Amino acid sequence: MKRKLIQSAWIIVWSLIVTVFSCEEEIGPTPLENNTTPPGEVENVSVENLPGKVRLEYTLPDDDDLLYIVARYTLENGTEMEVKASYYQNSMLLEGFKGLSQREVSIYAVNRSETESAPVTVTVDPLEAPIFDIYRSIETSPDFGGMRIKAENSTEEDIALLVMQKNLQGDWEPLSTSIYTSASEIAQSLRGFDTIPQDFALVVRDRWLNVTDTLFTQIKPLYEVLMPREQMNPLTLPNDAELIASHTEVRDLFNGGTLEWYDSFFTSRTIDVGPHLVTWDIGKMTKLSRLHIWQFSEPIGGQRLYYYLGAMKSFRIWGANELNNGDLSGWTLMGEYEITKPSGLPYGQEDNNDLVAAQDGADYEISIEKPAVRYLRIECLENWAGGEYMAVSEVQVYGNPNL
Incomplete structure (x- = not known):
């Protein structure tokens, strides 16, 4: 009995100790030293x-x-x-x-x-912030379905170039397509607008929320159309890549099948032949705005991989109005492009972000400054396997044949 009383007493004492310490005010991190003598001044x-x-x-x-x-x-x-x-x-x-x-x-x-x-x-007395030089360099011009914006950011500042339109209440509000960049040369198109005069307002803002004055402009976007695939025809030039026999033809580039392997275009996996090329006729001379391209989907282990094997990782688009023996010196470079995997996962691993991006396809814009052309070539510089053969599911061509 006495032992139980002693144990009970210790429990009470210990509870009181814990209660006292738990009620003390919590003290945050403090310096390891306690030197209250101020140091000298700079x-x-x-x-x-x-x-x-x-x-x-x-x-x-x-x-x-x-x-x-x-x-x-x-x-x-x-x-x-x-x-x-x-x-x-x-x-x-x-x-x-x-x-x-x-x-x-x-x-x-x-x-x-x-x-x-x-x-x-x-x-x-700091000098004027770089956003003002950027603001003064802004140039706007009509583009297909929208507006082309150019500006100089010579010091590569992290800036937001906010593009605004009026909402239903008549207030200016930034568009989701505003430009966020640190690039030294800003050259970007905002698309998706009707081909009627559009009022825009632009300001430049830095990461400390300093803003410039507002630039007001009115732009009438240019009309663009999807070029009919029925009017397109395959071509073969002497330096075009060899195709996989009995599996594919150039027409598979634009046959309307966007995701199935049997509707896709393949070149032979020949090594050491240089970048693979494919050529076709889009039907008539056209001022191009963009090519929309779907990556080939490789069926592996019950899933689809889009950034794999012959799917293009970097490529060029070439255009011409006259055919030659295939020598690229007679062709105009319409653009060079690098495809990035949204997830950033290692080769052979893809997540839902990759799947969604690949199934939607992607636009590869062509500068409005490029000439109108009739014939197109795609040159695969590197595929995801590190080679130069290509596997493309579908290509759509947009532009205006009346410009």
């Missing part, structure tokens, strides 16, 4: 004003306990910024400025106990 601060940025150089304080330098400033749009640099550096880059206005920057030295020095305040 000295000899120099300022280099750059487009939308500022580079600071300084002399570090002579303090063995120094951990880092921090600069704090506020952007023109009210965003508070903080940039840190380790004690191994004597410079830092401050970003996000809209530019053309003076801002104050406070610089602190911080020790290992997170104790800060007194601030050193400098005035900076």
Whole structure:
């Protein structure tokens, strides 16, 4: 009986201890040291004003306990910024400025106990942010089913080129097809619009939410049509690739079968013959807008693989109005393309994203600056197996034969 009483007493005591400690306020991470003496200040601060940025150089304080330098400033749009640099550096880059206005920057030295020095305040005067040069370079022009946009982004900034139209309430709102890029040369078409005059508004925004003025433009999209496959005819030039005997013919490129293997086009798996070529006549001279291509689907182990074996990974489209012996010097390069697998999975592995993308096919745009042509060639540079033979399910040709 006594033993049970003692055990009960210990249980009560232990419960009280756990209760007391659990009621204590939780304390977050704290510095391992407790040095409350502020470090010295940075000295000899120099300022280099750059487009939308500022580079600071300084002399570090002579303090063995120094951990880092921090600069704090506020952007023109009210965003508070903080940039840190380790004690191994004597410079830092401050970003996000809209530019053309003076801002104050406070610089602190911080020790290992997170104790800060007194601030050193400098005035900076950053140059105009790169978005304004991009904005001034914008050119818009009609394109098939929409608008062509060109702009220069020489410093390869991460920007959004927002394209807007008015909603039912009469307010401008960005389109889902707005452009998000860091490319140095912006050249993109927005399509899917009716061929009547369309009003657009464009602004450039950077990742700190600085925005330019608004460019207003009216564009009348060009008409495009799917070229009738019934008017297309197969051709064979001397350097066209050999086909797989009894399995395929050039007409299988445009016979209307988009996903079945028996409706697909194959070239022979001959090695060391160079890139494989196929040629056909689209029926009449046409100003091309795009080719819509479906990848060949390889049936493997009860599933379909679309980024596999002879399915094209990189290719070129060529055009001409007169036939020759196949020498490509007599043909116009209409475009060069690289196909990417949405999932990024290794070769032989594909997920539902790959399946959906492949079953929808993809557009391969042709610049409106290219000439109208009647004859087309596809040149397979590399397939997914690393070879040069090709396997294509279907090709549709879009353009305007009246331009």
